[in-house]
Amino acid sequence: MATATVRVKKGTTAEWIESHRVLDDGELGLELTADGHRIIRIGNGATEFMDLEVSFDIEEVREIKTGMEESVKTYYESMVEKGTELLAEMKAMATTVELEDDATGIKYRMGMSGGTMYFEELAKETVVPDTGGSTEGEDTGGGSEESGGEPTDNTEQEVTE
DSSP states (O other), X not given: OOOOOOOOEEEXXXXXXXXXXXXXTTOEEEEEOTTSOEEEEEOOSSSBGGGSOOOEEHHHHHHXXXXXHHHHHXXXXXXXXXXXXXXXXXXXXXXEEEEEXXXXXXXXXXXXXXXXXXXXXXXXXXXOOTTSSOOTTOOOSSSOOTTSSOEEEEESOOOOO
């Protein structure tokens, strides 16, 4: 495989001004400024180096990169903060409370979810008589309870005596 070495013409700003050098078309030149910048210009075969447009300022690219890294970091931290706030807001919105009407024994669930408030009646619990059998017309959720007064599965009917 053939290899080639590319030599970039380089000099300080003062050296480039003094030389009035014209770079060949596509030839690269590197200017070292007094404040430490490295500037690349590309020759066109007709214009003096110092009159060519700056193609690349290495230090400016580093500054842009640093600025972008800071922006990305700030953006990321901002999104994490907003996400945390949003989660807290959502938790606050998903509040549920269960209530029971003392007079009727009916239980209710009330709450908010996704910005919508809801109110629902929960199924009443039925008590199976101590006889071990089921009351006529009653759904006990699959038979009698051995323990007597324990509630069965939630059903919509009450035991009548």
